[in-house]
Amino acid sequence: MQPPVQRRRLEPDQRRSEILAVARTLFGERTYSAVSVAEIAQEAGVARGLVNHYFGGKRQLYLEVVRRMLIVPASVAENLPRTTIEERISICVDRWLDVVERDKELWLSAIGAEAIGQDRDTEQILLEADEVATDHILQAAMMSDVVEGRTELRAMVRAYGSMLKAASREWLVRGALSRADLHVMLTRSVLHLLRDVFPAVRADS
Amino acid sequence: MQPPVQRRRLEPDQRRSEILAVARTLFGERTYSAVSVAEIAQEAGVARGLVNHYFGGKRQLYLEVVRRMLIVPASVAENLPRTTIEERISICVDRWLDVVERDKELWLSAIGAEAIGQDRDTEQILLEADEVATDHILQAAMMSDVVEGRTELRAMVRAYGSMLKAASREWLVRGALSRADLHVMLTRSVLHLLRDVFPAVRADS
DNA sequence: GCAAGCTATTGTCCATGTGTCAATAGGGTT
DNA sequence: AACCCTATTGACACATGGACAATAGCTTGC
Numbered sequence: 333m334q335p336p337v338q339r340r341r342l343e344p345d346q347r348r349s350e351i352l353a354v355a356r357t358l359f360g361e362r363t364y365s366a367v368s369v370a371e372i373a374q375e376a377g378v379a380r381g382l383v384n385h386y387f388g389g390k391r392q393l394y395l396e397v398v399r400r401m402l403i404v405p406a407s408v409a410e411n412l413p414r415t416t417i418e419e420r421i422s423i424c425v426d427r428w429l430d431v432v433e434r435d436k437e438l439w440l441s442a443i444g445a446e447a448i449g450q451d452r453d454t455e456q457i458l459l460e461a462d463e464v465a466t467d468h469i470l471q472a473a474m475m476s477d478v479v480e481g482r483t484e485l486r487a488m489v490r491a492y493g494s495m496l497k498a499a500s501r502e503w504l505v506r507g508a509l510s511r512a513d514l515h516v517m518l519t520r521s522v523l524h525l526l527r528d529v530f531p532a533v534r535a536d537s
Numbered sequence: 538m539q540p541p542v543q544r545r546r547l548e549p550d551q552r553r554s555e556i557l558a559v560a561r562t563l564f565g566e567r568t569y570s571a572v573s574v575a576e577i578a579q580e581a582g583v584a585r586g587l588v589n590h591y592f593g594g595k596r597q598l599y600l601e602v603v604r605r606m607l608i609v610p611a612s613v614a615e616n617l618p619r620t621t622i623e624e625r626i627s628i629c630v631d632r633w634l635d636v637v638e639r640d641k642e643l644w645l646s647a648i649g650a651e652a653i654g655q656d657r658d659t660e661q662i663l664l665e666a667d668e669v670a671t672d673h674i675l676q677a678a679m680m681s682d683v684v685e686g687r688t689e690l691r692a693m694v695r696a697y698g699s700m701l702k703a704a705s706r707e708w709l710v711r712g713a714l715s716r717a718d719l720h721v722m723l724t725r726s727v728l729h730l731l732r733d734v735f736p737a738v739r740a741d742s
Numbered sequence: 743g744c745a746a747g748c749t750a751t752t753g754t755c756c757a758t759g760t761g762t763c764a765a766t767a768g769g770g771t772t
Numbered sequence: 773a774a775c776c777c778t779a780t781t782g783a784c785a786c787a788t789g790g791a792c793a794a795t796a797g798c799t800t801g802c
Contacts, residue, residue, distance in 0.1 A: 338797095339750080339751060339752080339795095339796065339797060340751090340797090341749090341750055341751075341796085341797045341798060342750080343750095344749095344750075347750080347751095368787085368788065368789085369788080369789065369790095370787095370788075370789090378751080378752090379751060379752045379753070380752090380753090380789090381751075381752065381753075381754090381790085381791085381792085382750080382751060382752075384789080384790060384791080385750085385751080388790095389789075389790070390788090390789070390790095483713050484713065484714055484718055486713070487704075487707040487711065487713035487714045488704070488707075488714070488722060490703065490707065491700050491703040491704035491707055491722075492700060493703070494699045494700050494702065494703030495696050495697060495699050495700035495703075497699065498695065498696040498698070498699030498700075499692075499693070499696035502692040502693075502695065502696055506692065508688050508689065508691070508692035509689055509692045509693070510742075512741055512742070513689055513738045513741065513742075516734065516737050516738050516741055517693060517696075517730075517734050517738060520729075520733065520734050520737060521726070521729070521730065521734060524725075524726070524729045524733070525722075525726065528725065528729070529721065529722050529725050529726060532721050532725060533718045533721050533722060536717055536718065536721055537715070537717070537718075543768095544766090544767065544768060544779080544780060544781075545768085545779095545780090546767085546768045546769065546778085546779055546780075547779080548779095549778095549779075552779080552780090573758085573759060573760085574759075574760065574761095575758095575759075575760090583780080583781090584780060584781045584782070585759095585760085585761095585781090585782090586761085586762080586763085586780075586781065586782075586783095587779080587780060587781075589760080589761060589762080590779085590780080593761095594760075594761070595759090595760070595761095743802100744801105744802085745800105745801090745802090746799105746800090746801090746802105747798105747799090747800085747801100748797105748798090748799085748800095749796100749797090749798090749799105750795105750796090750797075750798095751794105751795080751796080751797085752793105752794085752795070752796090753792105753793100753794085753795095754791100754792090754793095754794100755790105755791085755792090755793105756789105756790090756791085756792105757788105757789090757790085757791105758787105758788090758789085758790105759786105759787090759788085759789100760785105760786085760787080760788100761784105761785090761786085761787100762783105762784085762785085762786105763782100763783095763784090764781105764782100764783095764784105765780105765781085765782085765783100766779105766780080766781070766782095767778100767779090767780080767781090768777105768778095768779075768780090769776105769777095769778100769779100770775105770776095770777090771774105771775085771776085771777100772773105772774090772775085772776100
């Protein structure tokens with residue numbers, strides 16, 4: 333005989349938030365498969381079935397968490413002064429470093445969490461995040477409206493994005509690079525990519 | 538009453554290979570969690586338990602597959618002519634592109650398969666592969682014996698490795714970059730990284 | 743204040759998947 | 773041909789995820 337379970341009835345939105353918060357925490361500190369729905373439910377003080385009810389399933393819940401962390405906040409490329417490209421890029425990089433430094437663990441697990449394996453949904457989120465990031469960079473470089481070789485340009489910037497992530501990881505987890513190192517590297521690399529490599533690729537075709 | 542199962546008794550090594558081959562195929566075309574041990578066993582004409590017997594478990598089997606695909610073949614940086622760095626790097630990049638083009642699907646799923654989530658073992662393999670790749674690049678650039686700022690150098694090259702993977706993916710799956718584009722981009726980027734960015738980072742400290 | 747209805751929440755049932763292990767049988771050896 | 777070694781099997785235990793009908797908390801109308 334356990335004491336009668338007392339239920340808390342909440343607004344769906346709020347309940348959703350609570351579960352999401354717990355999920356964020358747990359997925360933040362452990363792997364996808366190492367976290368069970370049961371655990372999330374328990375930690376959230378809720379029946380297991382309810383998690384399914386709100387999110388459809390474990391995967392979808394997880395994806396929701398990842399999405400929220402991965403989409404780069406627009407603030408990174410907002411209100412940039414109208415000065416040189418160097419300056420604008422530099423500021424942009426700085427703001428980026430701020431963001432990942434602040435939400436360190438969460439960000440790390442989110443990207444390290446290209447995890448799960450690639451199904452359509454995961455892929456979709458990753459792609460979406462990459463596109464958003466690419467937009468920000470091009471915006472900072474005032475190259476948003478390039479049309480000749482736009483496809484190639486964006487592809488190269490997306491690839492650069494991967495280097496950016498990897499370098500950030502080197503900084504945050506290994507400590508092999510200092511924040512200053514990162515700033516130099518990331519700024520110079522993207523400038524070189526946009527001003528030298530891109531034209532060279534264009535000229536090649 | 539099914540006809541009595543006829544067993545095939547093989548040398549452990551050979552059986553291991555057979556199972557591994559099947560696993561390679563299946564993991565190549567589908568996600569980790571979308572492939573069951575049962576399926577692998579069936580496809581290999583073997584009892585499920587045997588897979589566990591040989592590889593310990595699903596994860597270990599998977600890791601074995603990934604390891605074999607991820608460790609960059611030494612051939613990429615072997616027998617490079619003693620000419621300019623540009624030339625050597627160029628050849629190296631070309632060979633690399635050959636490798637991934639050949640084993641396309643497999644390579645894609647292996648890296649997209651930073652999958653599973655990061656446990657110690659997976660991480661280990663990924664790190665190992667990155668180190669090997671880094672060695673090759675430094676060897677091609679004849680910078681293997683740099684000592685001042687070695688840590689930072691290697692970290693930057695590892696980050697570059699991520700861009701290389703991402704760019705390769707852009708080529709193979711999106712087709713947003715041609716092989717020629719890739720060659721230009723990858724060659725120039727790494728040269729810039731080694732000759733301009735690295736010194737700049739050094740100077741900064 | 744009370745009853746009734748809406749729906750948030752629960753607990754249970756079922757399916758699938760993995761790991762383990764004792765029992766079985768293939769194939770070489772004496 | 774009898775025997776032994778071990779590759780191989782099949783069944784069992786256990787964990788986890790998804791589905792769904794039953795239940796109970798809030799709110800609304802009178």
